[in-house]
Amino acid sequence: DSGVTQTPKHLITATGQRVTLRCSPRSGDLSVYWYQQSLDQGLQFLIQYYNGEERAKGNILERFSAQQFPDLHSELNLSSLELGDSALYFCASSGRLAGEQYFGPGTRLTVT
């Protein structure tokens, strides 16, 4: 158990809908990262938050957004969903200066 929690574990929704994925980092970790794992694109970095502020953006679509709240949990919002958004979405967290990122169990999103 990495100490990072993600909810829900599975999500099935229809095209055009909007969903919210939630992540709670390990106790004390200020950085939260979101990654997408799909068969064709592999593991791709989406976005990073540090202590409530956006720190880095990767290959995140405009239809996707994220935020980190004062209690350090983070939410990834996916809207106008398309079939191609079906993937495993991971959240990871890390300590302030450490290199290691610890991953949550992921949320499996299926868009039908």
Next chain:
Amino acid sequence: AQTVTQSQPEMSVQEAETVTLSCTYDTSESDYYLFWYKQPPSRQMILVIRQEAYKQQNATENRFSVNFQKAAKSFSLKISDSQLGDAAMYFCAYRSAWQGGSEKLVFGKGMKLTVNP
């Protein structure tokens, strides 16, 4: 941009034997971190081992060790005394050490390891 390449999509090993997974990367940076992550069928991403580029000594964690060749930009993972529970996808990953930049992980495409009893 940094890239990570895992050229072997699949490997197999007999239980109790040793296997080496290869990884190469490309970067213009001199300071960075390299990682191996394991993803078993449960899909959980598990950190196996970490190497700092400024350290010449190769990292080891129990049965897992790395061969880090900085000049060759090579970072292989050796698994000794392979166990059935080692069967998984293995991902090599790169992270810049530059404090002002992104701390994102750049992953290779992964390699599926099968352990035969």
